[in-house]
Amino acid sequence: xxxxxxxxxxxxxxxxxxxxxxxxxxxxxxxxxxxxxxxxxxxxxxxxxxxxxxxxxxxxxxxxxxxxxxxxxxxxxxxxxxxxxxxxxxxxxxxxxxxxxxxxxxxxxxxxxxxxxxxxxxxxxxxxxxxxxxxxxxxxxxxxxxxxxxxxxxxxxxxxxxxxxxxxxxxxxxxxxxxxxxxxxxxxxxxxxxxxxxxxxxxxxxxxxxxxxxxxxxxxxxxxxxxxxxxxxxxxxxxxxxxxxxxxxxxxxxxxxxxxxxxxxxxxxxxxxxxxxxxxxxxxxxxxxxxxxxxxxxxxxxxxxxxxxxxxxxxxxxxxxxxxxxxxxxxxxxxxxxxxxxxxxxxxxxxxxxxxxxxxxxxxxxxxxxxxxxxxxxxxxxxxxxxxxxxxxxxxxxxxxxxxxxxxxxxxxxxxxxxxxxxxxxxxxxxxxxxxxxxxxxxxxxxxxxxxxxxxxxxxxxxxxxxxxxxxxxxxxxxxxxxxxxxxxxxxxxxxxxxxxxxxxxxxxxxxxxxxxxxxxxxxxxxxxxxxxxxxxxxxxxxxxxxxxxxxxxxxxxxxxxxxxxxxxxxxxxxxxxxxxxxxxxxxxxxxxxxxxxxxxxxxxxxxxxxxxxxxxxxxxxxxxxxxxxxx
Numbered sequence: 001x002x003x004x005x006x007x008x009x010x011x012x013x014x015x016x017x018x019x020x021x022x023x024x025x026x027x028x029x030x031x032x033x034x035x036x037x038x039x040x041x042x043x044x045x046x047x048x049x050x051x052x053x054x055x056x057x058x059x060x061x062x063x064x065x066x067x068x069x070x071x072x073x074x075x076x077x078x079x080x081x082x083x084x085x086x087x088x089x090x091x092x093x094x095x096x097x098x099x100x101x102x103x104x105x106x107x108x109x110x111x112x113x114x115x116x117x118x119x120x121x122x123x124x125x126x127x128x129x130x131x132x133x134x135x136x137x138x139x140x141x142x143x144x145x146x147x148x149x150x151x152x153x154x155x156x157x158x159x160x161x162x163x164x165x166x167x168x169x170x171x172x173x174x175x176x177x178x179x180x181x182x183x184x185x186x187x188x189x190x191x192x193x194x195x196x197x198x199x200x201x202x203x204x205x206x207x208x209x210x211x212x213x214x215x216x217x218x219x220x221x222x223x224x225x226x227x228x229x230x231x232x233x234x235x236x237x238x239x240x241x242x243x244x245x246x247x248x249x250x251x252x253x254x255x256x257x258x259x260x261x262x263x264x265x266x267x268x269x270x271x272x273x274x275x276x277x278x279x280x281x282x283x284x285x286x287x288x289x290x291x292x293x294x295x296x297x298x299x300x301x302x303x304x305x306x307x308x309x310x311x312x313x314x315x316x317x318x319x320x321x322x323x324x325x326x327x328x329x330x331x332x333x334x335x336x337x338x339x340x341x342x343x344x345x346x347x348x349x350x351x352x353x354x355x356x357x358x359x360x361x362x363x364x365x366x367x368x369x370x371x372x373x374x375x376x377x378x379x380x381x382x383x384x385x386x387x388x389x390x391x392x393x394x395x396x397x398x399x400x401x402x403x404x405x406x407x408x409x410x411x412x413x414x415x416x417x418x419x420x421x422x423x424x425x426x427x428x429x430x431x432x433x434x435x436x437x438x439x440x441x442x443x444x445x446x447x448x449x450x451x452x453x454x455x456x457x458x459x460x461x462x463x464x465x466x467x468x469x470x471x472x473x474x475x476x477x478x479x480x481x482x483x484x485x486x487x488x489x490x491x492x493x494x495x496x497x498x499x500x501x502x503x504x505x506x507x508x509x510x511x512x513x514x515x516x517x518x519x520x521x522x523x524x525x526x527x528x529x530x531x532x533x534x535x536x537x538x539x540x541x542x543x544x545x546x547x548x549x550x551x552x553x554x555x556x557x558x559x560x561x562x563x564x565x566x567x568x569x570x571x572x573x574x575x576x577x578x579x580x581x582x583x584x585x586x587x588x589x590x591x592x593x594x595x596x597x598x599x600x601x602x603x604x605x606x607x608x609x610x611x612x613x614x615x616x617x618x619x620x621x622x623x624x625x626x627x628x629x630x631x632x
Contacts, residue, residue, distance in 0.1 A: 070144070073123040075110050075155055077139075077167060078131040085132050089115050090123065098402050099158065102208045102378040104341075105168075110155045120151045127155075127170070127186070139183075141191030142172065149175050150194040158206065160215050162252050162342035162375055164240055168214040169206055172197060180206040182214055208378055215377075222253040223339035224260050226374070228329045230277065231259035237268045237275045239364060243404055245349040246411050247364065251275060252342040262332055265345050265372060266325040267365040270358065278325060278365065324391050325369040327384065328434040330426060331394040331466060335374050335382055346371040348415055370414045371399060388420045392435030393461060395468075422461035423454040425484045427499060446548040446557060447541075448495060450486045457482040457506055464498075470526040471517070474502065479515050483508045487541075489561055492552040498525060500561055503537075521562035531565065540565050 071089065079085050084093040091113050099105035114120050124143045130136025145151050156171035167183040179201035186200060202210065224235065234255030241247050249268055251260060264275040296305035329336065347367040355361045369391070374382040380398075387393040399414075401407040424435055430450050431439055442449040457480040462471055487501035500519045506512045516531040531537060544561050551557045 070124045071122055073112065073125050073152075074135060075112075075125060075127050076131050076135060077108075077127065077129050077157060078136070078165070079110075089119055091115075096403050099208070099211070102211070103402070104161050104375055104378055104381065105208075105211050106159050106161055108157045108159070110157070112153055112155075120148065121145050125152045125155075125172075129165075140170075140186040140189065142197065143191060143193050145194040149177065150197075151175065156206075158211060160211070160218075160341075162250055162344070163218070164250070166218065168211055168218065171206060178204045180204065180210070184214070184217070212377065219253075219341070222256060222258065224251065224253045224258045224342060225339050226332075226335050226337070226343070227259055227261045228332065228336050229261040230263050231261040232264050232275055233257060233259040235260050235264075235275050237273055239268060239270070241354060242346075243408055245352055246408060247347055247349070247354070247367075249275075249345045249347070250342060251344070260343065262327055262329065262336075265327070265343065266369055270361040324366075326391055326434055327372070327394050328392065330429055330433055331384060331396065333466070334396055335384075338374075338376075340374050340376045342375050344373040344375065345369055346373070346411055348411065368415070368418075370411055370418065373399075385414055386418045388418060388422055388424070388461070390421070390435060393420070393422065393424045393463070396466065420461070421458055423452075423458045423481065423484070424461045424463055425452050425486070427462065427464045427486060428497070444541075445545040446490060446551070447500075447544065447561075448488050448490055450488070452484045452486065453508070454482050454484075460484055460504055462502075464525065471528045472526065473517050473528045473530055474504070477504060477515060479504050479506060479513060481505055489548075489554065489557050491548075491554040491557040494554055496554060496558070500558065501531075501565070502528070518562070518565050521558055 073090055074087065075092065076085065079092075079094055084091060086092060093111045093113075095109045095111070097107050097109070099107050114123075123145070124141060126138055126142070127140045128135045128137065129139050142152060152172050152174060154173040156169075156173070157167045158169040158171070159167055170181050170183050170186060172179040172181070179197045180203060181197070181200040182202065189200070192200070225231075234253060235251055235258055236254045237249055237251050239247055240250055249265075251265075260275065263277055267276050267278040268274070269276045347364065347369050349364070349367050355364060368386075370386050372384040374384075383397060383399045384394050385397045385399060387395050399410050401410050426433060429439075430441065433439075435454075437453045437455060440451045440453065442451070460474060460477070460481050462469060462474055481504040483505040485501075485503040485505060486499045487503075488499050489496045498519065501516060503514055503516045505514050514534055516534055516537050517528045518531050519525070520527040520529055543564050547564070548557050548560050551560060
């Protein structure tokens with residue numbers, strides 16, 4: 001129904017029709033005013049005149065004291081980045097908050113204060129879908145507050161974060177009551193009298209269930225299917241300013257089967273309001289997707305074919321990226337193949353000034369992306385956060401914020417932390433990925449060596465299972481590496497999932513300084529230690545190959561490798577000194593001793609002691625004098 005301003009003429013007041021077009025929605029005039037009195041019925045005439053007088057008096061009492069008519073109090077839905085706005089006689093302050101219990105809904109509270117308290121009844125509250133620069137279109141009018149309990153003191157306007165221009169619920173707060181109304185019903189009505197607001201209200205409480213129900217009605221439960229690649233099916237994309245240098249792209253579904261690939265997150269066609277490929281993605285599409293799909297389209301085992309083809313054609317890939325925004329699919333496994341209400345990507349400009357013309361819009365497609373946010377109803381948001389300057393290192397980390405101020409603070413922190421210039425080594429990705437020139441495998445009996453080659457020497461950044469494992473020994477290393485060698489044991493036809501040795505190589509030249517680190521067996525994965533005597537490393541690896549080739553149990557091989565790497569070599573045996581043998585001395589028998597005469601022996605015994613030298617006779621006399629004699 002087209003909107004028309006009500007007529008405030010006394011004729012309509014007297015007739016009881018306040019509403020102009022659509023009067024049946026408002027107060028119906030009393031039928032007594034139109035009834036013809038019966039002839040001779042003075043009582044009836046008196047009653048009619050009396051009622052009419054009261055009705056007119058009451059009607060006239062609604063008219064405001066200021067200037068003979070109601071004034072308009074304009075509430076601007078999109079005055080979101082303004083703390084306050086005002087017109088003659090009133091001021092409105094705006095506050096934004098996340099909805100308690102579901103941060104995917106936001107609430108804008110417009111608080112109204114009047115210059116003169118006595119003028120509260122003199123305003124019709126009109127809701128516009130514009131801002132302080134352009135009011136936009138009027139979407140609902142709240143007319144003729146008749147008493148203090150119908151004066152609107154505050155409006156809360158509820159939005160879904162992905163639909164910042166379409167309210168879900170509008171809440172009217174009056175003294176002693178709150179009226180929560182679905183915006184769709186208000187917009188359909190166009191306007192109504194203040195006292196009739198109760199017919200639009202679903203209750204005093206607006207909880208998560210009301211917002212979700214209205215959201216499903218509005219979006220028809222459409223979802224974006226997120227994929228790896230260049231899918232771009234029925235996606236609507238807009239830019240929204242936040243504050244200062246920050247803005248975000250918002251992507252929402254337009255159709256029942258909307259699809260969006262990871263290569264269409266960072267650029268928008270602003271004229272068509274759809275996502276588009278950035279210059280980063282063009283290289284990937286032409287040098288990767290085209291080759292793989294062509295070679296493997298008829299393969300029965302497409303996954304194996306694609307893996308082998310990547311290795312075979314690795315030299316032909318061109319990963320020279322001009323664009324600073326790209327996320328390797330490795331970091332997107334938690335969202336790949338899932339469905340979302342929408343996706344938001346947060347950026348930062350180098351300049352405070354937003355684009356001033358359509359010609360400058362393209363500059364925003366070159367700004368630095370800081371954060372990707374996947375939104376699904378009231379489920380927890382999934383955040384993929386930038387971690388380095390080149391955009392090769394991203395991390396799934398929770399980013400909590402409750403309003404624009406805390407959001408801006410988080411974005412500032414992300415930008416400061418993303419100034420790292422590192423070479424990211426993804427231990428559990430043994431093929432080329434964004435940021436690495438090549439990953440070269442080398443198979444050696446009981447272990448496999450992978451050499452990650454980068455463009456230049458930078459601080460190494462180790463990633464495992466999409467997280468920083470916190471290997472402090474490597475993090476504190478002073479060497480910058482261009483090449484990183486990673487060693488995995490293998491036994492019984494299986495390759496270990498975790499490496500046992502990492503070697504940092506400054507630039508791939510043998511004479512340059514290298515550092516090696518080994519994994520402490522049966523410790524947590526962050527427990528690594530430097531191998532101090534690098535000159536002996538190859539000898540240790542040779543021994544692991546020699547003695548481990550007959551071991552088919554991976555756990556046992558891990559133990560042997562650790563013992564060989566950490567065990568001390570036995571000290572070398574000293575050779576015995578060889579002496580020139582000498583001829584032994586000639587044996588000369590000792591001369592025979594002369595025995596004492598018997599008389600002499602007998603004579604000596606009287607002194608109580610016998611001296612025996614070497615004869616049996618002498619020992620017999622000694623035994624007789626010392627034993628037999630004593631017994632007798």
